[in-house]
Amino acid sequence: MEHYKMNLTLKVWRQKSKDFKGHFETFKVSDISSEMSFLEMFDVLNEKLVAEGKEPVAFDHDCREGICGMCSMYINGRAHGPWHETTTCQLHMREYKDGDTIVVEPWRANSFPVIRDLVVDRSAFDRIIAAGGYISVNTGNAQDANALPIDKQKADESFAAATCIGCGACVAACPNTSAMLFVSAKVSHLALLPQGDPERKTRATNMIHQMDTEGFGSCTNIGACEAECPKGISLENIARLNREYIGAVFSGSKD
């Protein structure tokens, strides 16, 4: 693709902290290369702001290669921008043309309070993982990997669920701010493997309980999460989580 340069208008959400009211601030950026990533475009903006003695725009980022789950921008109404199965850091400026206006907002959910500008606090996800996203492993030497035969299809499905990077785009995209796609991915990748079996029932109930405690909304099977997920986590995981939960609470244990 031909390289070109563009001038853009950015409308970026600015907010000092979660207790302050936020507002949009308009910036003009010029000579943006079509080969830059979206975050590099923000680097250019921030360098300009720093040179002018102004406060740069705070945004989350880490690996910049689409695997860490840190970047989190809501770009022109889309979580991680318009590209399918792409994180913000992998969105490139060739998507845009000279003169475009881009509106950039943080993930908006009461369970993800804004820390500053485009940075939100996603520690609610960590607490959900802590509530049940673990397995019991004996200490000592690691067992031989082939000691436990695992069905190929289950291994594949488990791996697909485990690709969830916990970025929170599902919550951001959901009209209900539901975290079901995230929780279902975390429950699924363990529920499909024999190693996840001992805590299977308590995992489903505890993680759902924590999800509700964190104040995420209820899933109404809209599917915007699946459409926006940068890792293509399927709604089938939510069906599996529902089965796991129903199985856990209605099976013949003491409670």
Next chain:
Amino acid sequence: MNWKQSFSTSIGKKLQMSLTGLFLITFLLVHCYINAQIFYQDGGTRFKEAAHFMGTNFVIRTVEIGLFAFLILHIVQGLLLWAKNRSRRSVGYAVSAGNKTSPWYSRSMALLGTLVLLFLILHLSKFWAPNRYSMTFGSGELDLYAMMRDEFQTTWVVVVYVLGCIALGWHLVHGFYSAFQTLGLGTHKYKGMIKAIGVAFSIVVPVIFALMPVSFYMHWVS
């Protein structure tokens, strides 16, 4: 957590919506079958027989109590979920994804459901309520066939009925699939089939219902 407490969690509430929804879907099927008897063109003989059975049979009348209980649970729980979900995002987005990430009807279940409810209030006040009142306090069963024939001569009534059926159809397109997804059946194996049956149900049943007032209005049935 015991199984009773589980009904108050987010998945528990979904389950209530799913199970009551499936019950209401079953009811629609029965209601549609009974009322479609008018299309026999026999002056309402078969329809009246069926309506008499439904109105007087002990089992059916008992199930009717359950029907109202489930209907009210579905409405109340649905509206509560809608209100609660809306409160989870205090600061909304300046730009929304619209239909790019999800179909409009899946995001409009509360609105569509409310439209169906408003239609239902009109519908019950025209047929069910007067008939039950007459059976309890008056001179017995009313001639529902004659009532349909008379009511559906009024243009606005027919228009409201057709609009009610359209709202019901869109509510069902998402509701049918969603009920099974909540039960955990939205797997690779069944998802396509459930969606296809759901769309077919959401078109066929409301169209048959809508044809009833339209047929009386157009004098297609006599």
